[in-house]
Amino acid sequence: MFCVQIAKWYVKVGDEIAAGTVLADIETDKATLAFENQEDGFIAAIVKGEGSKDVPVGETVAVIVEEEADVAAFASYSGGDAAAAEPAPAAAPGAAPAAAEAAPAAAAAAAPAAAGSFPEHIVSTAEVLVIQGSTATTLSERLMHMSQLSLLNTTPLVLLLLLLLCLYLQALQMPALSPTMEQGNIVSWQVKEGDEIAPGTVLAEIETDKATLAFENQDEGFVAKILAPAGSKDIKVGQVVAIIVENEADIPAFASYSPGGAAAAPAAAAPAAAGEAAPAAAAPKVQANFRLGPAARVALEQAGLTVDDIAAPTGPNGIITKADVLAAVAAGVKRGSAAAAAAPPAAADKAAAAPAAAQAAAKPAAAKPAAAPAAAASSPAAGETYTDTPNTQVRKVIAKRLLESKLTAPSLYVTADVRLDKLEALRASLKAGGAKLSVNDFVVRAAALALRDVPAANASWDGAGGAAVQQPSVDVCVAVATEGGLITPIVKGADGKALSQISAEVKELAGKARSNKLQPHEFMGGTFTISNLGMYGLSNFSAIINPPQAAILAVGGAQKRVGFGPGASGALASESYMTVTLSADHRVFDGELATRLLDAFTKYMENPVSMVV
The missing domain is CATH 3.30.559.10 (Chloramphenicol acetyltransferase-like domain)
Incomplete structure (x- = not known):
């Protein structure tokens, strides 16, 4: 599926929206599905009206702003593509190169090219949707779990989406087997990779917060990959534990698949590269925007990180996305590590910097001695022996x-x-x-x-x-x-x-x-x-x-x-x-x-x- 149709809008310009608000009905090549919002804000412009046909995947269909006062600025907004196609005004000679540079990018990325004329905003793009039996979910959301990618405004990602659609996969997530369950342990798998499964097949034994229960399959297919082996502990509800495909011929494509593997490899190589390049000047850090959506805020809290720990936010105008947080977790980023990494350059410039800047640069270093007594108190005294007993769910x-x-x-x-x-x-x-x-x-x-x-x-x-x-x-x-x-x-x-x-x-x-x-x-x-x-x-x-x-x-x-x-x-x-x-x-x-x-x-x-x- 390359295009969608806008069957109906459930919101209008000026409406306040929250995470989970159904924005529109999107007609795909399979069915008509609900298009849910992911961020809090206000509808500033609807670029593609009801009945719009053949809207390419990734094209801007609406604009969302955080402040209600910014809605009026988008009264004449016609979308990123239109803005890019118009000649640059004479008073802004630098706008034309910016528009030309943005032209090859996906339509959703074109809006920031015209950002000089509009307040800070987020473009909402047409998403690729896939049917799993009787349940419809956005493939972008599934990829956020599996590949830690959430934006649909880059051509390589669109190609990846189309590839996955051809394979027709299902990301099997850790189920919530009781209302109070937040995480579970995989006691054993009852199937192995390559096995054909049917509705009712017991896939695994899951230890919940109450008991060990059978995890039953809901769809026909084949087990392509088991991502969380038997004995895996503290797996969050919703985390992908296996991949199921419809066709047996698609199984080999997942032989080396690992969730977030592509993103994790560069991150793993980062420490070695940093050691070699230590004498060189540190790469400039992208300034994070402190505006956070609900998904990113919850992800930061669960990971125990702060906005300062996200080195390179990928959202529009430096906004941190949930995918950025997941990528940081996969890369092993710890709380305060980004600030600590920035401390040496700040200390080197201390003599030349203003007193206020020097004082700010010293804050991360000053925090370490305060944390030392707590760390020492939690560690056993030298020579003591003890045994850790893991807690059951x-x-x-x-x-x-x-x-x-x-x-x-x-x-x-x-x-x-x-x-x-x-x-x-x-x-x-x-x-x-x-x-x-x-x-x-x-x-x-x-x-x-x-x-x-x-x-x-x-x-x-x-x-x-x-x-x-x-x-x-x-x-x-x-x-x-x-x-x-x-x-x-x-x-x-x-x-x-x-x-x-x-x-x-x-x-x-x-x-x-x-x-x-x-x-x-x-x-x-x-x-x-x-x-x-x-x-x-x-x-x-x-x-x-x-x-x-x-x-x-x-x-x-x-x-x-x-x-x-x-x-x-x-x-x-x-x-x-x-x-x-x-x-x-x-x-x-x-x-x-x-x-x-x-x-x-x-x-x-x-x-x-x-x-x-």
Whole structure:
């Protein structure tokens, strides 16, 4: 596909737009697809109106400015090509050479040639689009992940796009297998390069923040390249992990493919070249424009870099693009490295420079001693030995979410002692009849019935809305310890299930959890959590609330105590007690509600027959 047609514009001149705004419908040779905006700004000019046909890929179709006041300056703008074709005004003799020099470039690059007449702006170009099954994505966005190229205003890149279209590839990205997943580990690949695959084929086992899940394929094709081998860790959601092609004959074309390989090679050679050219004058650094789009800003934050670390921004008028940040990361650029590299020339000119310039040049060097104590504190003392234990995805998420809970949820704690003599007698009776039930099964059932009786406690906290949300279903989570960390599978509708059902379901879910076979619907959600450490001999403990839930019950082990029986003349006897502690979010619970819930739980546990009938 070389050309597109503008089917419809959804914005008009003067409209404010944001990243993700659908600008127009673009008709390609495959389908009519949405053309989404990537930057914040205002529509200053629409160069190609609705119905425009045969618009070449890369040609300017609209102009976007950052400031609303600049819109009026583009009232007579006719596009980069038109501007370049007009004769240069007599008063500006230097404009003609600039226009002539810009002529061979892509149409999108021609707009800056006329920048002297217009405020700073961004041209929006027609993009090449490709269909993947039922999903349409821009190939430029895919290349941003794979080749770290994002601009469509250069002829070589257009040729690369057309080449990739001929191969019809699909960039397989790390999927988000749970709502909270931000990154994952590839445990194993179930396919190899060259394999033919179909919809439903399990491609890989992915360790998420909750469990190890199967990554299923959605399209027919062939595995051309696996970019992230088995064992790869901390792969961001959306990062390309494999390439799939439609035709088997296209597989050899990707034999040496690596994401960003072409861009990374010169960057890798840069340190050696810099060492050889040290005596020579440093190449001038392109001044970065501090105006950033959302994509570039997020990329900088995630990479831990600043605008000063991007040595050669490629965006119009020196604007840093997301591709510039990705290229810097691939080249191994570290925070402050660009400033440090610039420090020696600045120090050499210190004597001749103005005092203000000398003071500015000394700032990067002055920052190093301040950082030294922190670096020394994080390093082990000489002679000490230690072992690094990598965190699993589950433990990373546990750490993040429970820290969030401790920092944001004002917790209150209510403790009660529960007599277990009647419950143990009932268990013994049921066991004699062939029904083996654990104390934990009764705990789950009692908690579910208590939540049914006190519905205000079966609630969660909505941080966005700033309100408690009462849940319609009593779904009880049971904490299960696994090698990878704690996970909480859910007994859904627990108040409507018999003890035998709860027992069987908890055993099945716990087995799946320990073997990393839980499906997302088996551990996502829940309205209340039970954490039982009684089997480890603990008498009592307090648990941390699992947001957005509003409460968790910590269950201790059974202990014998000597006490007097009921009534005024109660005999001295040994009784079995269990201590439970309810941790509750004070934004949802107050002391009275927490006490009512715990009282209802205690009554069911001390009268276990009521849970059977």
